[in-house]
Amino acid sequence: MQKSWFKKILVVTFLLCLTLGIWTTGDQSALAVNNPELLPSEETPIVDLANFLPPEQEEPLVQDLKDFETKTGWKLRILTQYDRSPGRAVVDFWKLDAKSILLVADARGGNLLAFSIGDDVYKLMPRTFWIELQSRFGNMYYVRENGENEAIVQSLATVKGCLVTEGGCGVVPGLPREQWILTLISSIVGGIICGFAAVPRKEGAGFGWQWMLIMSPLWGILFISFGLGPVLVRTSDWLPVVRNIMGFVLGALVAYLSPILSRTNTSKI
Secondary structure: OHHHHHHHHHHHHHHHHHHHHHHHHHHHHOOOOEOHHHOOOOOOOEEEOOOOOOHHHHHHHHHHHHHHHHHHOOEEEEEEEOOOOOEOHHHHHHOOOOOEEEEEEEOOOOOOEEEEEOHHHHHOOOHHHHHHHHHHHHOHHHHHHHOHHHHHHHHHHHHHHHHOOOOOOOOOOOOOHHHHHHHHHHHHHHHHHHHHHHOOOOOOOOOOHHHHHHOHHHHHHHHHHHHHHHHHOOOOOOHHHHHHHHHHHHHHHHHHHHHHHHHHHHHHO
């Protein structure tokens, strides 16, 4: 049993390191070379070398980024690339500073998006925010269903919303269906553990509250930390919260009543 848990911990650690490695590599690769000849002669907030953005979408987005910078002081820039990259030349071209955010879209890697972040931005959005943002909008499934242009636009819209939010964002707002399903499963499993723990161990006892308290760290983490927590910090919608609570309660009732009903049927026989 201990070896099994140890292997699971190693797998989770490896996946986390891999995610961090992808994010860091993607962030640095765009600045690893220096090809200023790939940049336009006039400054523009978007350099679309990979042609991910159609003209009817790029033109209003350019104006929107200029207006946002004028109003807030935050500098958002977009670079899309495929075969070649301007690399370090973008730093001087855009005069990137502590209040700058560079989004690099490159379809050659496993994730479309990478970000180069100014130091002042981390005061509002920590590194974990950018990892989650990259994973949500840059993964191959999202890009395949929505396109590279929507991945870029939606991730930028999220960043802009957090920049103007007081205190910034600790996590990426919004709750994708896949993530909510995971929280629901965690809530149900937490309820099942709680229900089994509450099953009376002695004949005539009505409720095993001692065991339920002993097991509370396990089912509490599953239900509160992994079930309700990710929902409450990402959305104000009450519906997924109610569903997760109902999942916990139903899981607990099924786990609690099943052994009792089984004993009753056995005794009748």
